[in-house]
Amino acid sequence: MAVVAIDTASRGVGPDAQRTRHGQLTVTPFDILNSRVVHGKKFPLGLELKNENSIVNIDTAVQKIEELAQDGVFRELLTDHGTILFRGFPITNANDFQKFVRAFKFPNPHREVGLAGKRTVVATDIKTANEEPPDVKFYYHSEYGRSAHFPGILFFYSQIVPDSGGQTPLLSSLELYDRLKEELPEFVRDLTEKGVIGRQYFPAKEDPEAEHIGWNWRDSYGWDIKPEDGLEVQRAKVEAVLKETLQADGEWQPNDSLHVLQHLPAIRFISSTSKPTFFNGFAGVYGRARDNHALEAPFKGDDGKYHLPTTYGDGSLIPTTYLERLLEISDEIGFLVPWQEGDVALIDNFTVQHARTPWIGERSLLVSLWDGHEKFSKH
Ligand SMILES: [Fe+2]
Numbered sequence: 001m002a003v004v005a006i007d008t009a010s011r012g013v014g015p016d017a018q019r020t021r022h023g024q025l026t027v028t029p030f031d032i033l034n035s036r037v038v039h040g041k042k043f044p045l046g047l048e049l050k051n052e053n054s055i056v057n058i059d060t061a062v063q064k065i066e067e068l069a070q071d072g073v074f075r076e077l078l079t080d081h082g083t084i085l086f087r088g089f090p091i092t093n094a095n096d097f098q099k100f101v102r103a104f105k106f107p108n109p110h111r112e113v114g115l116a117g118k119r120t121v122v123a124t125d126i127k128t129a130n131e132e133p134p135d136v137k138f139y140y141h142s143e144y145g146r147s148a149h150f151p152g153i154l155f156f157y158s159q160i161v162p163d164s165g166g167q168t169p170l171l172s173s174l175e176l177y178d179r180l181k182e183e184l185p186e187f188v189r190d191l192t193e194k195g196v197i198g199r200q201y202f203p204a205k206e207d208p209e210a211e212h213i214g215w216n217w218r219d220s221y222g223w224d225i226k227p228e229d230g231l232e233v234q235r236a237k238v239e240a241v242l243k244e245t246l247q248a249d250g251e252w253q254p255n256d257s258l259h260v261l262q263h264l265p266a267i268r269f270i271s272s273t274s275k276p277t278f279f280n281g282f283a284g285v286y287g288r289a290r291d292n293h294a295l296e297a298p299f300k301g302d303d304g305k306y307h308l309p310t311t312y313g314d315g316s317l318i319p320t321t322y323l324e325r326l327l328e329i330s331d332e333i334g335f336l337v338p339w340q341e342g343d344v345a346l347i348d349n350f351t352v353q354h355a356r357t358p359w360i361g362e363r364s365l366l367v368s369l370w371d372g373h374e375k376f377s378k379h
Pocket residue numbers: 141142143144354
């Protein structure tokens with residue numbers, strides 16, 4: 001175990017020496033009920049802040065994280081465990097959370113391109129999680145796994161825990177790959193050989209449906225558009241953004257909506273470990289389409305939204321039997337984060353998929369997305 005107890009008081013310098021002189025500030029592993037073991041490592045790993053005889057403030061706690069981050073402790077743990085659940089840190093609001101995430105010194109905050117969800121910025125680098133209603137279930141997905149532009153690191157901060165539900169299910173996408181390879185080798189072979197084409201529906205901004213859908217091509221991709229631009233110029237600028245930032249193609253529809261097509265691998269390899277990982281988001285696309293009775297063209301669901309199917313990379317359909325089994329296996333290997341107020345989960349997006357369960361009551365979950373940590377390689 002790379003985590004070591006550091007006695008900040010014994011250093012005898014700085015304000016922390018005063019604050020913690022009666023106790024030892026330590027970050028130590030704790031057991032999480034029903035956690036799993038993946039490739040011989042706990043998933044997730046729980047780390048708890050402990051301080052004897054004294055209350056720790058956020059600045060002291062952050063300094064502790066900085067010290068450990070400087071030694072590369074968290075990066076190593078993240079590669080081994082995929083997710084770290086931090087508990088017992090004095091994080092009570094978005095500003096505390098901001099200080100906490102910055103302490104890890106990941107290279108860059110991630111800039112989202114093509115957001116297809118509702119988020120509100122509450123502090124620099126901190127946003128609300130997707131604001132869709134509490135009864136909407138999210139299936140497992142890699143964050144922006146449908147896109148060529150995705151974050152490497154996700155932080156989730158549980159600010160308010162609802163009366164029931166509202167967990168964040170997690171699974172190891174390394175374990176998911178292993179299970180699929182064992183049970184559905186032809187599926188894994190087809191995915192490997194063909195990749196997938198994800199499709200997303202973006203209405204025109206003026207379309208009355210756009211507000212209900214929650215996004216539109218003008219706001220998601222049209223940041224170069226000027227007020228005087230005609231439709232053809234607007235389309236050309238959107239297409240250029242798609243090409244340059246996402247290597248994606250746009251297909252304009254008769255109602256002036258846009259289908260964004262993203263041809264990507266569904267299985268990739270982690271460069272530092274050479275392990276294959278199931279990195280994509282199409283199980284969720286299928287699950288929501290099925291639940292909303294949107295499996296047939298024009299793919300408009302009971303929720304009034306469009307659920308365009310992901311196909312194999314040659315345009316052929318992915319058999320429903322595979323997709324159904326994929327959802328079942330995901331549930332079998334999933335782990336529900338037992339949120340307590342103040343908890344923060346640090347997630348390696350390359351090796352862990354997340355989901356969201358419906359809830360009753362008030363809930364606040366904040367997110368912070370960062371680039372960096374792992375890379376994908378060709379093999
Ligand atoms: Fe997500």
